[in-house]
Amino acid sequence: MSAKPIKLTTDRKSVLDILKSSDSPKGAYDILDELKKVKSNAVPMTVYRALDYLTEHGLVHKVENLNAYILCNHPEHHHICQIIICEACNKATESCDKELASLVQKKAEDAGFKISKAILEITATCEECLANDKGNAAL
Ligand SMILES: [Zn+2]
Ligand SMILES: [Zn+2]
Known part of the structure; x- marks a missing residue:
């Protein structure tokens, strides 16, 4: 399979920039709101089309748990990505652990499966929220 060259249209680039500036996954409508600042006639389809393209090319991941999107940290390699999401603040x-990725790959192959989409979503509590939680518990 030959890698298709990635073509970044203005819309795709704008969506990518919006995701770059965020450290939490963003839903399509949040992205649309921001996109409207640079492109007043943007419609949901504009965002969905751009997101489809970006996820298909591995530049962006869809976080199914949140129905939201996040930038991929290492779009140059296509191995299995692990996304850790804080359930309190999103x-x-x-993190991309190569050993874990190849283990998952191997397990799937051993079972006769070919992985088509490899994202592990890990629900967690971030450091900040853990600290806040402790603060609340003390009250
Ligand atoms: Zn990734
Ligand atoms: Zn948090």
């Missing part, structure tokens, strides 16, 4: 971080 902040997310991507």
Whole structure:
């Protein structure tokens, strides 16, 4: 399979920039609101089309749990991404452990499966929220 060159149209680039400036996954309508600041006639379809393209090319991940999108940290490699999401504030971080990725790949292959989409979503509580929680518990 040959890698298709990535073509960034203005809309795709704008959506990518919006995601770049956020440290939590964003829903399509949040993205649309921001996109309207630079493109007043943007419609949901504009965003969905751009997101489809960006996810298909591995530049952006869809976080199914939140029905939201996050920038991929390492779009140059297509291995299995692990996204850790804080369930309290929705902040997310991507970690890509190669060993874990190849283990998941191997397990799938051993079971006769070919992975088509490999994103592990890990629900967690971030450091900040943990600290806040402790603060609340003390009250
Ligand atoms: Zn990734
Ligand atoms: Zn948090």
